[in-house]
Amino acid sequence: MSRVGDLIRKLRRLPRRQNASAMPTVRYATSPLLASRTPPWRVKFLIGAIGLGFAVLIGRAAWIQIIHNDFYLQQGASRYERRIELPANRGRILDRNGELLASSVPSPSLWVIPKDFEATPAQFKALAKLLNMKSAELKKRLDGNQNFAWLRRQVDDSVAQQVAALDIKGVHEIKETKRQYPEGEAAAHIVGFTNIEDEGQEGIELAYQKQLIGRDGVRHVIKDRLGRVVESVGDLIPADDGREIRLSIDAKIQFYAYQRIRDAVAFHKAKAGSVVVLDAQTGEVLALANVPSYTPSDRRNLTGAQLRNRALTDTFEPGSTMKPFIISWALETNRVKPDTVISTGNGRMTIDGATITDSHPHGDLTVEQVIQKSSNIGTAKLALQFQPKEMWELFTAVGMGQKPQIGFPGVVTGRLRPYKSWRRIEQVTMSYGYGLSASLLQLAQAYTVFARDGELIPISLLKRDEADDTATPKKLALRADYKPGQSAPADDLVPVRGTRVFSPETAREVRKMLAMVTANGGTAPKAQAMGYSVGGKTGTAHKQEGKGYSGNKYRSWFVGIAPISHPRIVVAVMVDEPGNGVYFGGDVAAPVFSQVVEQTLNRLGVMPDLDVRPDITAMQSVEESF
Amino acid sequence: MARLNLLLVVMLLFSCVWLIRSSYESRHLFVELEKAQSRDHELQSDRERLLLDKRAQATPLRVEKLAREKLRMFSATPAVTHYVNEAASAPVEVAP
Numbered sequence: 058m059s060r061v062g063d064l065i066r067k068l069r070r071l072p073r074r075q076n077a078s079a080m081p082t083v084r085y086a087t088s089p090l091l092a093s094r095t096p097p098w099r100v101k102f103l104i105g106a107i108g109l110g111f112a113v114l115i116g117r118a119a120w121i122q123i124i125h126n127d128f129y130l131q132q133g134a135s136r137y138e139r140r141i142e143l144p145a146n147r148g149r150i151l152d153r154n155g156e157l158l159a160s161s162v163p164s165p166s167l168w169v170i171p172k173d174f175e176a177t178p179a180q181f182k183a184l185a186k187l188l189n190m191k192s193a194e195l196k197k198r199l200d201g202n203q204n205f206a207w208l209r210r211q212v213d214d215s216v217a218q219q220v221a222a223l224d225i226k227g228v229h230e231i232k233e234t235k236r237q238y239p240e241g242e243a244a245a246h247i248v249g250f251t252n253i254e255d256e257g258q259e260g261i262e263l264a265y266q267k268q269l270i271g272r273d274g275v276r277h278v279i280k281d282r283l284g285r286v287v288e289s290v291g292d293l294i295p296a297d298d299g300r301e302i303r304l305s306i307d308a309k310i311q312f313y314a315y316q317r318i319r320d321a322v323a324f325h326k327a328k329a330g331s332v333v334v335l336d337a338q339t340g341e342v343l344a345l346a347n348v349p350s351y352t353p354s355d356r357r358n359l360t361g362a363q364l365r366n367r368a369l370t371d372t373f374e375p376g377s378t379m380k381p382f383i384i385s386w387a388l389e390t391n392r393v394k395p396d397t398v399i400s401t402g403n404g405r406m407t408i409d410g411a412t413i414t415d416s417h418p419h420g421d422l423t424v425e426q427v428i429q430k431s432s433n434i435g436t437a438k439l440a441l442q443f444q445p446k447e448m449w450e451l452f453t454a455v456g457m458g459q460k461p462q463i464g465f466p467g468v469v470t471g472r473l474r475p476y477k478s479w480r481r482i483e484q485v486t487m488s489y490g491y492g493l494s495a496s497l498l499q500l501a502q503a504y505t506v507f508a509r510d511g512e513l514i515p516i517s518l519l520k521r522d523e524a525d526d527t528a529t530p531k532k533l534a535l536r537a538d539y540k541p542g543q544s545a546p547a548d549d550l551v552p553v554r555g556t557r558v559f560s561p562e563t564a565r566e567v568r569k570m571l572a573m574v575t576a577n578g579g580t581a582p583k584a585q586a587m588g589y590s591v592g593g594k595t596g597t598a599h600k601q602e603g604k605g606y607s608g609n610k611y612r613s614w615f616v617g618i619a620p621i622s623h624p625r626i627v628v629a630v631m632v633d634e635p636g637n638g639v640y641f642g643g644d645v646a647a648p649v650f651s652q653v654v655e656q657t658l659n660r661l662g663v664m665p666d667l668d669v670r671p672d673i674t675a676m677q678s679v680e681e682s683f
Numbered sequence: 684m685a686r687l688n689l690l691l692v693v694m695l696l697f698s699c700v701w702l703i704r705s706s707y708e709s710r711h712l713f714v715e716l717e718k719a720q721s722r723d724h725e726l727q728s729d730r731e732r733l734l735l736d737k738r739a740q741a742t743p744l745r746v747e748k749l750a751r752e753k754l755r756m757f758s759a760t761p762a763v764t765h766y767v768n769e770a771a772s773a774p775v776e777v778a779p
Contacts, residue, residue, distance in 0.1 A: 162732045239738040286717045287710045312743035588761025655760065665761040 145271030148299030164235035173227035271299035305341030379490035440488030449476035508624035512555030581643035588665030593617020595642030
């Protein structure tokens with residue numbers, strides 16, 4: 058401290074010496090403030106304060122750079138790192154032979170920042186033309202939100218390139234993918250479609266959305282001034298592409314089925330129609346077609362009627378197609394034999410005040426003939442021997458009132474009331490298919506009982522081996538190198554196990570009766586297929602309207618098995634409101650059945666089991682014109 | 684001593700230049716790789732598009748129409764099919 062005092066004293070002396078020779082000036086040195094001694098605490102305080110200031114700064118620096126550095130690191134990274142999304146491809150949907158049913162292709166979307174938009178009139182005109190828009194419409198878009206507007210979403214690559222070539226300021230492009238459906242309307246109801254955001258809206262696209270969508274990947278990179286990626290930083294999360302879904306559908310059979318039902322609906326001036334083709338060995342759905350249908354890529358004027366997958370979502374009273382089950386149960390429980398005679402009298406029978414009728418009086422019929430002639434009274438007389446619970450269990454066992462487990466949106470359960478509330482007349486009408494309801498798919502599945510010697514088999518919309526294994530994406534990717542058009546050899550098919558409802562003997566007896574239905578003298582001789590033995594049951598019903606039945610609106614259907622000697626497929630056909638005067642199932646639905654059976658068995662490579670008169674003649678050649 | 688220092692300086696300089704060169708090269712190769720990868724992606728999507736196009740050209744609807752109208756074909760039925768029994772070794776008679 059004394060040194061500081063000396064210094065001050067020296068300073069005080071200095072001006073005096075100068076003053077002696079210079080002009081008198083203000084005497085700073087004589088300031089009383091300087092004259093007073095600096096108290097030592099002040100110096101200590103100042104040094105302490107400065108030290109504290111440094112400590113605070115160091116602390117803050119440590120806080121920012123060592124302890125809480127995440128925020129600044131992140132900010133730094135965001136200045137040079139770019140995050141690139143790696144979009145996962147939506148999985149493809151294939152048919153059983155690997156043919157494409159749905160696939161995604163890149164389809165850029167064009168957008169614009171209207172406030173940046175600068176175009177010469179010629180450019181403007183060219184842009185409007187490329188976008189397939191009127192100039193006024195384009196102008197309206199540009200006048201909207203000034204920061205963002207879509208020009209057109211999901212255009213063709215070529216259009217996007219042409220727009221890019223115009224080089225208009227403010228117009229940008231983003232990569233998107235578009236779903237395409239090469240089978241078009243034939244498979245529309247099965248495959249369904251996605252919306253513009255690539256989310257499944259209908260059919261398999263909706264049901265398997267999770268598996269199809271995959272998981273987007275991400276990578277961080279450093280880009281240079283020209284926007285080129287120059288370095289990868291951090292971890293790369295690769296995009297996990299969506300799974301490939303292989304359906305049990307056969308695109309060709311699906312097309313035949315669609316074509317036949319479409320033609321039949323048009324010919325009979327009907328409102329709608331459906332076909333289901335099941336593989337009786339594996340329970341796979343080979344085809345499922347509905348009319349009216351729609352084109353999945355053009356859904357502008359889509360109506361609910363077109364969209365509905367009627368074979369799965371529409372229920373109706375199965376009518377006469379239920380009779381074989383009643384007969385089977387009567388045979389199974391040894392109540393009757395195939396040649397037992399049942400009197401159907403004059404075609405009228407009154408039970409508890411209600412009268413049921415046959416379309417024609419048949420007199421005495423054997424059990425076989427009850428099916429062949431489709432006698433309500435014959436069936437009713439057998440059903441009256443059953444306990445309600447027994448009948449309910451039978452119907453439940455063949456899938457009535459049970460939701461088919463095929464993992465498809467909108468599948469309905471149908472209606473089967475609990476047996477405790479059945480009245481006697483209701484039990485009777487149910488025996489020939491009124492008072493309960495089922496979808497066409499349920500009916501087709503129920504008929505696998507006859508095709509599979511008494512077993513009801515589970516059905517599937519996915520190819521069997523696919524549905525069974527715990528398909529890992531890798532395994533499926535290996536299978537991607539398929540050979541189109543290759544069909545599985547019939548020997549490889551492993552029949553699925555079902556639940557036994559009837560004994561094989563009963564099923565065989567009933568198959569014989571079903572074959573009689575399609576023989577001459579049955580209700581559906583038009584169901585006969587060339588080269589293949591068939592069997593089945595027709596159904597025709599007045600449509601329900603409000604509380605009663607409509608007088609002039611019908612529904613006709615046919616469910617059958619082919620070849621009936623060694624069942625391979627079950628085909629169910631339904632035509633809704635045939636309006637051409639012909640409405641019996643045997644006339645409307647059976648011909649469709651016949652055509653579908655011929656084409657399907659031919660496609661599956663099944664040998665004809667009936668002798669066919671060979672009709673091979675040399676075609677007359679037609680001269681080609683030059 | 685001075686000579687050793689000089690040698691070290693030269694080596695250091697050489698190593699620096701080498702480092703710059705190799706990092707330049709690595710970036711260059713990386714850009715190449717990126718390009719190749721995006722080309723791969725492009726080709727894959729092209730392939731997908733072509734597969735779809737092929738499929739669209741070969742839909743049963745189109746094939747059937749062409750076969751019927753242009754080639755004057757008709758669907759095979761069992762009546763015009765001669766089924767050959769694989770086990771039979773005798774020559775098969777073809778119906779006239």
